[in-house]
Amino acid sequence: MPGQAQLLPGTLDLLILRAASLGPLHGYGILLRIGQISGNALLIEQGALYPGLFRLVRQGFLKASWGTSENNRRAKFYELTSAGRKRLREETESWNRLATAIGSALAAEPEEI
Amino acid sequence: MRLLDSIHFRLSTIFNRSRLSTDMEDELRSHIQLRADDLERLGLPRREAERRARLEFGAPSRIKEECNEAVGGTFIESFRQDLRFGLRMLRKSPGFTAVAVATLALGIGANAVVFAVMNAMILRPLKVPDPQSLYGLEHGSDNGYQSYPDYIDLRDRNRTFDGLAAYNISQAALSTGDSPSETWVEEVSGNYFDVLRIQPYLGRMIHASDEQGPNSAPYIVLGYAYWHSHFQDDRSIVGRTVALNKHPYTIVGVAPPEFHGTILFFHPDIYVPIVNQEQLDGANFLNSRGYRWIFESLGHLKPGVTPAQATADINSIGAELDKTYPNEDHGRMAFDLARPSLYGNFLGRPVRAFLAALTLLSALILVAACTNLGSLFASRAADRSRELAMRLALGASRARILRQLFTEALLISLMGGAVGLYAAVLLMRALSAWQPFPRYPLNVPVSPDAHVYGVALLLTLASAFLFGSVPVRQILRMNPNDAFKAAPAHALGRRITVRDLLLSAQIAICALLVTSSLVAVRGMARSLHSNFGFQPQNAILVDTALTMAGYTGDAVPPMQKKMIEALKTIPGVTDVGSIDQAPLTEGGNTSTFFSDNTADLRPSNAAAEGYLYNISPGYLEAAGTTLLAGRSFLWQDDKTAPRVAIVNRKFADELFGSVTGAVGRDFKLREGTRVQVAGVVEDGKYFGLAEDPQTAVFLPLLQSPANVTCMVVRSAADPQAVTASIESTLHGLDPGLPIFVQTWNKSLEGALFPARVAAMSLGVLGLMGAVLSITGVFGLAAYSVSRRRRELGIRMALGAQRKQVLEAALGRAFKLLAFGSSMGLILGILASRVLAYIVFQATPRDPVVLAGVVAAMMSLGLLATWIPAQRALSIDPSKLLRED
Numbered sequence: 003m004p005g006q007a008q009l010l011p012g013t014l015d016l017l018i019l020r021a022a023s024l025g026p027l028h029g030y031g032i033l034l035r036i037g038q039i040s041g042n043a044l045l046i047e048q049g050a051l052y053p054g055l056f057r058l059v060r061q062g063f064l065k066a067s068w069g070t071s072e073n074n075r076r077a078k079f080y081e082l083t084s085a086g087r088k089r090l091r092e093e094t095e096s097w098n099r100l101a102t103a104i105g106s107a108l109a110a111e112p113e114e115i
Numbered sequence: 116m117r118l119l120d121s122i123h124f125r126l127s128t129i130f131n132r133s134r135l136s137t138d139m140e141d142e143l144r145s146h147i148q149l150r151a152d153d154l155e156r157l158g159l160p161r162r163e164a165e166r167r168a169r170l171e172f173g174a175p176s177r178i179k180e181e182c183n184e185a186v187g188g189t190f191i192e193s194f195r196q197d198l199r200f201g202l203r204m205l206r207k208s209p210g211f212t213a214v215a216v217a218t219l220a221l222g223i224g225a226n227a228v229v230f231a232v233m234n235a236m237i238l239r240p241l242k243v244p245d246p247q248s249l250y251g252l253e254h255g256s257d258n259g260y261q262s263y264p265d266y267i268d269l270r271d272r273n274r275t276f277d278g279l280a281a282y283n284i285s286q287a288a289l290s291t292g293d294s295p296s297e298t299w300v301e302e303v304s305g306n307y308f309d310v311l312r313i314q315p316y317l318g319r320m321i322h323a324s325d326e327q328g329p330n331s332a333p334y335i336v337l338g339y340a341y342w343h344s345h346f347q348d349d350r351s352i353v354g355r356t357v358a359l360n361k362h363p364y365t366i367v368g369v370a371p372p373e374f375h376g377t378i379l380f381f382h383p384d385i386y387v388p389i390v391n392q393e394q395l396d397g398a399n400f401l402n403s404r405g406y407r408w409i410f411e412s413l414g415h416l417k418p419g420v421t422p423a424q425a426t427a428d429i430n431s432i433g434a435e436l437d438k439t440y441p442n443e444d445h446g447r448m449a450f451d452l453a454r455p456s457l458y459g460n461f462l463g464r465p466v467r468a469f470l471a472a473l474t475l476l477s478a479l480i481l482v483a484a485c486t487n488l489g490s491l492f493a494s495r496a497a498d499r500s501r502e503l504a505m506r507l508a509l510g511a512s513r514a515r516i517l518r519q520l521f522t523e524a525l526l527i528s529l530m531g532g533a534v535g536l537y538a539a540v541l542l543m544r545a546l547s548a549w550q551p552f553p554r555y556p557l558n559v560p561v562s563p564d565a566h567v568y569g570v571a572l573l574l575t576l577a578s579a580f581l582f583g584s585v586p587v588r589q590i591l592r593m594n595p596n597d598a599f600k601a602a603p604a605h606a607l608g609r610r611i612t613v614r615d616l617l618l619s620a621q622i623a624i625c626a627l628l629v630t631s632s633l634v635a636v637r638g639m640a641r642s643l644h645s646n647f648g649f650q651p652q653n654a655i656l657v658d659t660a661l662t663m664a665g666y667t668g669d670a671v672p673p674m675q676k677k678m679i680e681a682l683k684t685i686p687g688v689t690d691v692g693s694i695d696q697a698p699l700t701e702g703g704n705t706s707t708f709f710s711d712n713t714a715d716l717r718p719s720n721a722a723a724e725g726y727l728y729n730i731s732p733g734y735l736e737a738a739g740t741t742l743l744a745g746r747s748f749l750w751q752d753d754k755t756a757p758r759v760a761i762v763n764r765k766f767a768d769e770l771f772g773s774v775t776g777a778v779g780r781d782f783k784l785r786e787g788t789r790v791q792v793a794g795v796v797e798d799g800k801y802f803g804l805a806e807d808p809q810t811a812v813f814l815p816l817l818q819s820p821a822n823v824t825c826m827v828v829r830s831a832a833d834p835q836a837v838t839a840s841i842e843s844t845l846h847g848l849d850p851g852l853p854i855f856v857q858t859w860n861k862s863l864e865g866a867l868f869p870a871r872v873a874a875m876s877l878g879v880l881g882l883m884g885a886v887l888s889i890t891g892v893f894g895l896a897a898y899s900v901s902r903r904r905r906e907l908g909i910r911m912a913l914g915a916q917r918k919q920v921l922e923a924a925l926g927r928a929f930k931l932l933a934f935g936s937s938m939g940l941i942l943g944i945l946a947s948r949v950l951a952y953i954v955f956q957a958t959p960r961d962p963v964v965l966a967g968v969v970a971a972m973m974s975l976g977l978l979a980t981w982i983p984a985q986r987a988l989s990i991d992p993s994k995l996l997r998e999d
Contacts, residue, residue: 029142030149048150049173052143053181060186073152077145 014046014054016097019082019090022064028077029055055080063089139182147172193515197522204523211495212527215488218890219531219578220538221883222484225477227539227563227571232546233470235379235561241456242373244312248277250422251377251413251455252429254448258461260407263389263400265436265448266304269412272432275425280310281412282376287395288663288853289335289385290358295663297853298341298384299556301376302392305332308370310414311377317342318353318368321388329401332388333364339372341384359387361665361851362394377413379456382556397662397671397822404440413455422452476628476880480887483621485578487891489585490614492524494898496586500593508595517590524583525576532575536568552865585614615927618891619935622972625884626939627946629971632881633964634947635874642870648763648799649698650739651859655834656697657682657826657841658855665851672820674849676750679731679826681848685840687832692734695821697859698801699866703728708812709783710770716787723769725810726801729821734813735761735796737827745778745794752793753817759793766810767795790814804866805951827859834858873950885975888935892979896928900983904990912992924987925980936972943968 021027021035033051036044058064063086071077082090147168154164172178205212240246252269253259261269261281270279281304288295304310308320316339325332335357337346346352356363364387375382389409393399400406416425433448453459457466496503503516543561550558659678661667666674675693682691696703707721732748734740743764752759760782762770767777774795781791798808830837838856845854864871900907907920915923947958958964 028145028149030146047173048146048171049143049175049178050181052139052146052178053185056139056182057185071145071149073149075145075148075152076141077149078142 013097014050015058016090016093017044018051018054018058018080019063019086019093022080022082023087023090026069026079026081028069028071028079030077031071032080058086062086136179139179143172143175143178193518194522197519198526200519201523201526205526208495211491212530214890214893215491215527216531216534218484218487218491218887219528219575220535221886222477222481222535222578223532223571223574224535224539224542225480225880225883226574227536227567228542228546228561229470229473229477230570231539231543231561231563231567232559233474234564234566235559236457236466236470238566239564241377241379241454242375243377245415248415248418249311249377249413249455250416250425250452251411251459252450253411253453253459253461254450259411259453259459261409261412262404262407263392263409264402264404265407266409266412268436269429269432270304270306273425273428275417275420275428276414277417278306278310279412279414280304280307281389281409282307283389283392283408283410284381284383285392285395286660286663287360287385287387288660288851290361290851291355295358295851295853296345297660297663297855299382300395301383301386302389302395303386304389304412307386308336311374312415313374314371315368316371317350318366320368320370321386325388326390328390329399330391330394332390333359333362333394334367334388335359335364336386337366337369338375338382338384338386339370340375340382342369360394360663377411377455378458380557380559382558384556395662397667411455411458426450426452473876479624480880480883481574481578483617483624483884483887483891485581486614486617486621487887487894488524488527488578488582490618490891490894490898492520492582493586493589493614494894494901496520496589497898498901503590504593504595507593513590513593517587520586520590521579521583525579528575528579528582532571536571539563539567539571551868614895615931618895619931619938621884621891622888622932622935623938623942625881625888625975626936626968626972627942628877628881628884628939630940630943630964630968631946631950632874632877633967633971634943634950634958634961635870635877637961637964638950638958639867639870639874642804642867645804646797646799647699648740648797648801649859651863653829653831654738654859655828655830655837655841656700656857656859656862657828657845658857659824659826659845660853661824662822663853664849667822671822671824672817675731675816675824677848678824678845679733681844682826682828682841685828685830685837685844687837688828688830690733690737690829691826692737693731693816693824693826694734694738695729695823695825697738697825697827697862698726698728698799699804700825700862703801706785706812708766708770708785708810709787711781711783711789713783716783716785722782723766723810725766725812728811728813729816729819730761730813731816734827737829739829740799741797743795743797744774745792747794748813748815750817752815756818758788758790758818759815760790761794761796761813762792763796763811764798765808766812767792769810800866802866804870885971889975889979892928892932892976893983895931896925896980896983897986899927900924900987907987908990908992911990917988920987920990921984925984928980928983929976932972932976936968939972940965940968 017036017040018032021032021039024035027035029051030048032055033046033048036046055064055066059066059080063083064080065083066078066080068076069079147165150168150171151161151164154167155161159167241249243249251259252261263281266279266281270281273279283302285300285302287298287300289298290296303321305321305323305326308315309322313320315336318336320336321332321334325334337352342348342352352366353368355366357366358364370386387395390401392401400408416422429450429452430448433450437448451460453463457463506516507513540563543563546559546561548558661671661674679691679693682688704727705724706727707718708723708725709716709720710722713720713722730748732750732752735742735747742761744767745761747761748759762777764774767774770782771777771780771792777792777795779791781789783789796813799811800806801809801811826841828837828841841856842854845852903924907915907924910923911920944960951958
């Protein structure tokens, strides 16, 4: 798919948290949701999602439980814990700061310096 | 709560690994199904949809691995994998494994044994109540001998000890009706058991209230082991009367099993009140202030009293005693406090020094072993560089590869540690059972306890870390691309590495040990053939305990004469004589001597100090001592005749200037008696083989009676047959006489003991050093050959001769070997000065020693480089080129 961007290292966790913050989702659903909310602009290898999910569970930001999907398949659903919500807030802020800083740095014109 | 959850999660990941793994698989499968559903909905056939879904998902095994790592419980899992892989690798190269395990077993085993001995002798406190506050008295840092009146004064006047006890070591014949058996006795002060806070196992102990003057307390307390072996645990023994040196004694109790007196390596059989000393030793010294015979006095400090305060207290009493009794030759009433378990510093200091030296050497051996293993590991990592680079290229992390190598190191060191510890435990058992002097109840109870096991495990882990970390730099610098390149990453550098230094140091230590052990062995061999001042060959010593058989005072000399006459009648016996204590067996008495014109007989005015022996007529002939001038003793030299003496050459030279001029001259004994020199004999060895020439004086038996009698029987016949006739002859005179027969050569073993222990431990350490040097040189040579295989192959292809190839491959190893060996030889020559204190005439300036060291080191080098040399020569250039 042309026009897709490589994910910056460390940003996958943030995206997962964001996707899961909108309601319990299984892994595939999280992938779809990331695609949806990012306008399909990010390239994520499907399997690469899972180490991230496991890590976030271990860190206590997500909790997982088995359930049934909309088309009746058994799937594991993830939802944000309160610690996860707090983490998402912090990560979003720091990402925004970083993005603004990098954006303004790249937009700087010679005469402004 | 989160922490608990997290712990629970981690634990469950470790223990429910398989459940987690199926859970993970279920989830990944469900993902692929969901994706396939979507693709199907987009119009793909089901099978195609599933295929696409799987493709898009990525390699499931890698994802699972990454998930495992994310979960974090993976350490155990990968450790298990590493373990399996490590075992497989070790099994694949059994030679390497065997060498590595053996090397480490040597290092760990040596350290475990040395630590166990140290633990038993020094670290572990004596098995008595409150050992921390128990101290013995010693003169300066010399022995702790005491006279009885001095002991009584110290006991009663001191204010810092919670009671001061005393004991002496003696022998007595104990009889329960049948033939008497020789026992080792501790003559103990009445307060001994109460001061040491020892409770009886059976009956009662001896108490201060038992002492009512000389020979007033005929009571025996049995040691537990003696009770067990001689009375078969008979509990009715308490109250029974037995004969001790033919005097009736009552057994009042049995000491507890864990109590063996206060000397660590000496276990007395029975305990008897010291006030009955006359019946035990044949003479009463309870009132002689000048005669120091009590072995040691000891006690617990009062609570709150420091050793320094107690020392000051005791010394102020000592100073008073010195002032009150200025003429008693006791001077030196200055005391130190010391732990009684090794008889204070008298034995404690040399034992500690010896053990410290052993600890240092065994630590060096372990370090050397680790260096070797390090270089073996490095060369192995170099051998495996292709495999490792391949794994790096395939995506293994360096940390993972290092962990794998450390796991292998750990495996090897655990195996080595186990083998070493097993060997060490066997050796400890042998040491504990070892009785270096069969006549004496001496042994060293070295038993492995938790401390020993702990130290061994610690050393094992530490050495795994030490040698496992050697190849780390190599791995970190490794470039995965090298796996596919043919040339080695770096040519072997010219510069001297730390490893080179360590290896040459190790070779030097090995050469030092080899030199010292050869020097020690040569010195031993020479000392066996040196001149002792007597001829131990064909001489048999018969120790007779006349006191034990009830002979005292005037009854002794006639019995001694009777025994000598009787032994002379044995067929094959050429000469018989007696001496109170045979030279080079237990030492002997020393005394001071004064020149004839000295009136003030203070010790400081003495003309000579030396050994004093009492001998019978015929002793010189029986001992094979050469008479240089004058005459030997006759039976006419008795109490009615003028006092005479025989002196040795050194005495004659010192007091009278010459051997011939000494005969007929007079000198004075310590107590002032004037004696005339009747003869002069050659110098000899009296206490130890390594001693400098000492002065010695011999007095005739009938003029200077002695209770202790050692018969010297000279006979060229078979010692066993003669021994049997000696026993039957003496028992014909008195069936109850305890005797102990031994060839003089056999009893010299005591004198040779330090030299033999030194030679033995140096030999063992030298052997270990040699083995380690072999593996060290082997590791280096193998490493250099395997790294330079290509280069060597090309050289061979270009027509290099075998000699040149070997030079290129092994030159460095041989240079190190030569350098290390010469350093070691020089160190060995220096160290031999120290050795000369223990071993007679220890000198490395001995062609046999020098040639031996050179030969040993050369054959060692040959042995170590044999296999790498073969490997270097077997390189086939054509094959090598095809390989890459």
